[in-house]
Amino acid sequence: MLVDRRTLLKGVGAGVGVAALGAPAVRAQVKPIRIGFMTVKTGPFASGGIQMEQGLVLYLKERNNTLAGVPVELFTVDTGGAPNVARTKLQELVELNKIDCMIGPLATQEALAIDDTIRETKTPTLFVAAADDLTQRRINPWVIRVTSTSSQCSQVMGDYAAKDLKFKRAATIADDIAYGHEMNSGFQRVFEEGGGKVVQKLWPPLAVPDYGTYIAQLNPKLDTLFCGFAGSNGFRFFRQFNEYGLKDKLPLLGGMTTFDESLLPRMGDDAIGLLSVSWYSATLDNPQNKAFVAGMQRDYKVDPGYYAASTYTAAAVLEATVKNLGGRFDNKEAIRDSLHTTKVANTCRGPVSLDKYGNVVGDIYIRRVEKQDGRLVNKVIKTYQNVGQFWTYNEEEFLKNPVYSRDYPAAKNLEN
Template sequence: MMNLITKALGMSLAFGLTAAPALAQEKLKVGLLLTLSGPSAVLGQQARDGFQLAMKDLGGRLGGRDVEVIVVDDELKPDVAVTKVKGLLERDKVDFVVGPIFSNVAVAVHKPIVDAQTFYISTNAGPSILAGKSCNPYFFATSYQNDQNHEVLGKVAQDRGYKKVYLLAPNYQAGKDALAGFKRHYKGEIVEESYVPLNTLDFQSELAKIASLQPDAIFTFMPGGMGVNLVKQYRAAGLADRIPFLSAFTVDESTLPAQQDAAIGMLGGSNWAPNLDTPLNKKFVAAYEAAYNSVPGSYSMHAYDAALLIDSALKATGGKMDNKDAVRAAIKKAEFKSLRGDFKFGANGFPIQDFYLVKAAKRADGKFQTEIVEKVFDDYTDAYAKECAATN
């Protein structure tokens, strides 16, 4: 009798061990740090929506793991951003910080994130200071190094024979990177290099200077609400028909809904446009418009790709985050299909990719978007990658 009881108990224990569910894996935590208030909120909203659309398309999982996405507003204030990031790192214990939009915020939060050995994936900001000697193996970007889109316009201005150009940008890191990028390929005369305070909305004094100096073109970087006002004021001053308007991030899908006809025909530089003719991109644009009733911009595309990048890396590690070197190696491989087509990482964690001249256009359905005019750079590496000694 005792032997029967012992055997039954043994069978019961064995059954219990095999039938007990495996311990549930903790949720992966991703912190989205974006500008979601103020005149430039639409940029952060596009990035947030792009990432969330990718999460929907991936079934709410990254690398097979359930995910908690924590969205915080940096308010376009570096001190606020640092406080928010410390909360993500120390309280929420996120595995990835994704964002931000603006470079002054990107630089401010860089040290606390990489010091915590947390992976930092920029979906827009690409300040030069993070691309060269200060590159870090925990930092990657799914966007670009800041200078590159502006380099497109510098080369175009040079190739079109513009002898004199007026430069205009906000006085912060990305503004300085923008003008440095333009000048890398433009060898003509800079009649004036003007910096205005971040979030400037009245450009009458600058427009008066442009009208007086009569350059062959102007080049500007003026994102968000700044760009909306500048374009409207430029058109209203009668300058748009006389002096070509070259820009990056000033006329794009985040600003066109407000600029509308005032921006038509204005030229920009980008690594992508909604009319990029690939099946994957067409599917993304259609899904985004159906979900959010707006045309996606590069901000949303980069964020969508960021989710695909994380998913690809965690698939390679079996969903595990404990071996940081293995995760880093998997990120570096970038084994996913980017919405923009060609994509691989350079030595500094920034993409090697194609860049285009684009122009603002009105679609048959009345919506506005940028459209590709021509490819300017093929598989282009940023100018700072050679200075990076980090092993990504």
């Protein structure tokens, strides 16, 4: 069991206890908040998992390792992105470390694996993972999500591709995991309802060593290719896509993690002009985001992306909950209820509120890669305001359908 308190002690004497780190005198006797943090530091998701940790640690550091003046103890575990490991680590966090709440995990398959354990242990959890159904048909009352479902942003990109870009023929490619299935299916549904056709769907394994086979299969008569990759796979795919000489021949559209800020330095100037969709951009012009970006550049020499912003936002919502509870964080039911009703007007991503299922309603951004001040950024070119997980659909009708998957919605326009 990895208990990572060293990150909380950065810059202070190793002999200083967590409870003494900047907490006001009036809070001296308040019980520390014990936060479990589940991330990924090894495997295909590692680049995102490391940024998740950076975002959370930065938020706590800026507040002298307190939330609303209450001292924090942080217990960090690395799951490697493996569902069975995530299940074991959560049990350890609950039983050994007696956590009050949890932030994480990163991957959809991990979230699905620990769903039952969260329910059984009644652990208030702020998800980063995007598994659609955990805030839809399989709603877990102990979970809230302040990022988005897998399909929430891709539904927006489906609308933009059909109506603004006027694309008619698209293919989709994504990691062959639930996250990829849900992301691409959300795009497909809205794109086709907007007048387009998805004529090809490709599903490389998460850890595929070479995308060449899939690139060679691409239909020669496409207007665009929607890409739903996680971790560093978006960079790996883009590199090979360019090697095949397709950069200026087939426009790419990225899902919310495909062309993440954490990947742009490795992608280089070839990435300029790429379009993607997300609920976050490091170029957002609000005071909270400016401070966040400055802190990430100062401490880690990087721009924050989806993964860092997810934990930075989660921490902001958690801090608002601590305030709502008057600093008392020892009643799980009270924590759960407060999390579900908390609204934060000012976060790095913009205003955050939750629907009755515990999922975020917030702005979603169409972004274009540009070069600013010598670095690549995802500049916002269009904002869709107050987008919920059900897009423009009636939620009751939406929930009568199966969860988005490889097989739903049906692919009626596929070509050989």
